[in-house]
Amino acid sequence: MATGELTFPVVDESALPSGFVVTSSGRVSGVRHPGEEPYDDSPFSHVDRNRIDRTLTEATRRTRILWTIYIGELGAASADRARELHSTLPRPDESVLIAVSPNEKSIEIVGGDAIGHRYDDRVAQLGASAAVSSFQRGDLIDGLVSAVRVMAAAVSPVRV
């Protein structure tokens, strides 16, 4: 795959609703009538998703740490589950995983070993505190954004 090339998951065209088509690049393009159920099935608005995307991109560029966010079930042993999820990342040693379970009201942050000299427990704790204070106010996206920002600011600048 060339740099800048866009790839999209393979979509079964016959399963798409009326008014939708798979374009030559593989992207799905569609229209809907006013009053119909929206096709966008993401639980977050595009404004929220853009905000997360910008935050992760900026933080990753600035710190050379792969910041990753997971939202979903963590179970009773949430810390172990978060470590397990962290180990499934493409480059776990250079990644920080922020795992949030909205149903269990818990957050787990796990950092990779290769960045341990910069990203220690103190920084992780800063991120968890920032996230929890926003979560208590009922704002999930705001909490995630501030957690990534505060941790990215707290890790020392990269030594080139």
Place this chain on the structure above:
Amino acid sequence: MTIWETVLVYLGAPLLITIVMAIWGLTAHVVKPKYYTLGDEWTGGTVWWGAVDEAPWRAHGTGRSIEAGVSGGAASGNW
């Protein structure tokens, strides 16, 4: 054309069209997507976010080796 006919054609007709379209637009039933707010039950399954395309440094051979005795930071929290 009298002045009244001119007014009727150039002002009345566009106004009528605007009013009809405004009524149609304002009374149409619009379905808004249901977005998640914290406190509701999470039914969104699993969501992963990352900036994997922003990681070019390995390509330049500057990948850092793991230092002995150093492990990554971790934290937990509840709200």
